[in-house]
Amino acid sequence: MTGAAILLVIALTPAQATAAVERPTSAAEMQAATKQVKRATLNDLASLRYSPGATQTEEMIATGLSDPDADVRLSAVYALAGRAAVGRFKQFKSSTRLLSVTPSERPLLMRLRHRVLELLGDPSERVRQGAVIALVNLEYDGAGDYNDVTLKPDAVQALSRQLQKETAPAVRVEIVKTFTLTSLRSIGRDDILLAGLRDADADVVQFSVMGLARSKPAAALPVIAGLLSHPSRAVRMQLGPALAGYGRTARPFLDELVRAAATDNDPEVRRTFDVAIAAIQSSSRE
Amino acid sequence: MTNRFRLRSALSAVFVAAASLHGASNAIASGGDLRFDVDCVDQVSGPTNLRAHGVMYIGNERFETWAEGWGEVTIDVWGNVAADTEDRFVSCDVEWFYGDAGSWYYLWTDSESLTLLGSGPGSGTLKFSAFIPYNWVGNPADIYRLFAGDDRGFAPYNVTSRAVTIYDIANPAVNDFDDLGPPYHEVGMTEEYHGPTSLDAPMPFGRITQQARDDWAWDPPMKTRWGTASTSSMACYPPERLGPTQDGTASENRTHCFGSASNPLVAGAPAIDWDLTFTLRWGLNKVVYTVEGCHDGFPAYEAYLNGHAMFQDSDNGDPWSLFPPCDVSVNQTGEVPK
Numbered sequence: 001m002t003g004a005a006i007l008l009v010i011a012l013t014p015a016q017a018t019a020a021v022e023r024p025t026s027a028a029e030m031q032a033a034t035k036q037v038k039r040a041t042l043n044d045l046a047s048l049r050y051s052p053g054a055t056q057t058e059e060m061i062a063t064g065l066s067d068p069d070a071d072v073r074l075s076a077v078y079a080l081a082g083r084a085a086v087g088r089f090k091q092f093k094s095s096t097r098l099l100s101v102t103p104s105e106r107p108l109l110m111r112l113r114h115r116v117l118e119l120l121g122d123p124s125e126r127v128r129q130g131a132v133i134a135l136v137n138l139e140y141d142g143a144g145d146y147n148d149v150t151l152k153p154d155a156v157q158a159l160s161r162q163l164q165k166e167t168a169p170a171v172r173v174e175i176v177k178t179f180t181l182t183s184l185r186s187i188g189r190d191d192i193l194l195a196g197l198r199d200a201d202a203d204v205v206q207f208s209v210m211g212l213a214r215s216k217p218a219a220a221l222p223v224i225a226g227l228l229s230h231p232s233r234a235v236r237m238q239l240g241p242a243l244a245g246y247g248r249t250a251r252p253f254l255d256e257l258v259r260a261a262a263t264d265n266d267p268e269v270r271r272t273f274d275v276a277i278a279a280i281q282s283s284s285r286e
Numbered sequence: 287m288t289n290r291f292r293l294r295s296a297l298s299a300v301f302v303a304a305a306s307l308h309g310a311s312n313a314i315a316s317g318g319d320l321r322f323d324v325d326c327v328d329q330v331s332g333p334t335n336l337r338a339h340g341v342m343y344i345g346n347e348r349f350e351t352w353a354e355g356w357g358e359v360t361i362d363v364w365g366n367v368a369a370d371t372e373d374r375f376v377s378c379d380v381e382w383f384y385g386d387a388g389s390w391y392y393l394w395t396d397s398e399s400l401t402l403l404g405s406g407p408g409s410g411t412l413k414f415s416a417f418i419p420y421n422w423v424g425n426p427a428d429i430y431r432l433f434a435g436d437d438r439g440f441a442p443y444n445v446t447s448r449a450v451t452i453y454d455i456a457n458p459a460v461n462d463f464d465d466l467g468p469p470y471h472e473v474g475m476t477e478e479y480h481g482p483t484s485l486d487a488p489m490p491f492g493r494i495t496q497q498a499r500d501d502w503a504w505d506p507p508m509k510t511r512w513g514t515a516s517t518s519s520m521a522c523y524p525p526e527r528l529g530p531t532q533d534g535t536a537s538e539n540r541t542h543c544f545g546s547a548s549n550p551l552v553a554g555a556p557a558i559d560w561d562l563t564f565t566l567r568w569g570l571n572k573v574v575y576t577v578e579g580c581h582d583g584f585p586a587y588e589a590y591l592n593g594h595a596m597f598q599d600s601d602n603g604d605p606w607s608l609f610p611p612c613d614v615s616v617n618q619t620g621e622v623p624k
Binding site: 240 | 426427475500502503504512513514516517518519546548550551552553554555556557583604606607609610611613
């Protein structure tokens with residue numbers, strides 16, 4: 001008798017070719033390129049691996065931002081974000097690649113700002129999220145701290161409008177995070193974050209608490225104190241420092257904070273509450 | 287044996303034939319979309335009446351057949367069984383008789399056996415992580431601030447990560463369900479420190495001190511802020527059943543996981559991105575995997591199936607590579623034993 005063996009042949013897929021592609025050097029070449037080449041070029045622009053002249057860079061990104069393919073538009077918004085971030089992330093100033101980005105590039109990139117505002121309403125969720133990131137990096141004026149980005153009124157308006165109708169959680173969070181971390185001078189910032197405290201999305205609540213802890217509007221204090229038993233650990237981790245920041249004004253909420261510090265099931269959250277209690281008590285004695 | 291018979295030939299075989307496909311909704315006792323046909327064939331020739339009685343066991347399932355004729359008789363004991371995670375012993379015994387004067391007389395018994403290999407584990411835990419291997423990384427925007435890293439090498443268990451997805455995928459060969467529950471997504475809390483007061487040596491050297499890690503007050507000295515990135519962009523599609531392979535030895539399914547997560551403490555920070563498709567072939571006591579897709583060049587990325595590495599990609603040391611979305615290709619094939 002013969003038992004037939006069972007044979008298994010593993011089909012090995014050849015490794016994806018990563019051959020270098022010839023990069024376009026102008027908007028016309030960009031437009032004529034394949035999707036793969038467009039994306040590779042824009043990705044290289046984003047990571048500063050490719051730095052043609054300022055004009056060519058601006059033109060190629062502009063072409064990408066208007067491409068009918070969402071993947072290309074996505075690469076284009078990140079190319080714009082990456083190039084615009086050069087002035088913001090100063091620690092890399094010694095990098096050869098950063099030095100390859102000429103100072104004349106940024107004013108040209110600013111010409112694409114109106115297109116970025118339009119892309120906040122792009123059909124693709126990822127492009128919308130990328131547009132928020134690109135906008136923040138474009139708005140940085142090079143004067144202050146890296147998060148000291150004052151959003152211009154039209155940007156605030158566009159972001160607020162998009163936030164009201166936005167259904168994608170990732171984009172909503174990105175917009176709220178932008179208001180949280182950027183300049184306190186942006187018009188309407190606190191109102192947007194106050195509304196965020198009551199949002200159903202815990203990420204939005206977390207960033208709203210974080211942002212209001214910086215500006216400390218009186219109206220936010222009772223709402224923040226009311227979140228002490230919020231189910232999200234990320235939210236609760238922000239409450240202690242936020243309440244502590246209010247100093248003696250937070251004194252009426254001290255009992256609730258003490259109760260929360262005794263009952264919260266997360267040791268790190270309890271620790272942040274304890275630190276806040278000490279800070280509020282200390283400021284009350286001053 | 288008597289000399290009244292002269293056997294012209296005796297040929298026997300046990301073999302596993304093609305598998306048959308059952309849809310996921312076709313609820314059968316042991317589930318799954320992979321089944322095996324097992325045949326035990328035996329043949330005897332002789333100038334008389336012949337009778338065969340075949341019994342085959344596949345594991346504890348019994349199959350029985352009779353055959354009878356004059357001159358040349360072939361018996362085919364056939365069994366069809368669902369795939370199982372365990373190896374099963376297959377035995378086949380064929381008893382031969384000859385007929386004479388209205389009675390049957392025993393001739394001999396042919397026996398054969400084989401092992402029907404298990405179809406891999408009942409499920410596989412797919413774990414994908416993105417992590418910062420260093421104790422800390424500089425804040426690209428502020429030379430006095432730094433972010434804590436995960437401070438580790440590649441490891442499947444008991445480690446922290448910047449982002450992690452864990453998904454328990456069911457073996458489609460043996461299960462009617464596709465997963466053991468929804469995928470689990472988590473991000474590690476991002477902690478920012480004031481470099482000059484948080485390290486045990488002057489920047490850019492040193493490690494974050496325990497005192498700094500235990501500091502839960504905002505602003506300098508030591509830990510300055512913390513926040514948790516959103517998991518809202520992290521997802522895996524439920525596994526898609528691709529059915530049994532052409533050779534009938536295994537069954538395949540495929541899941542697509544993607545996501546992004548950005549530093550929650552830096553406005554306009556580019557996200558770490560990944561977009562990976564895992565194709566799993568379950569059979570012959572192993573899982574053959576193919577991972578295709580992409581991730582960013584920073585930080586480090588790793589993926590495991592039941593603790594076995596599918597890929598481990600070091601970071602390129604360049605946080606700027608976070609800007610291009612998902613620009614490092616992944617194409618890995620290998621196998622994980624049961």
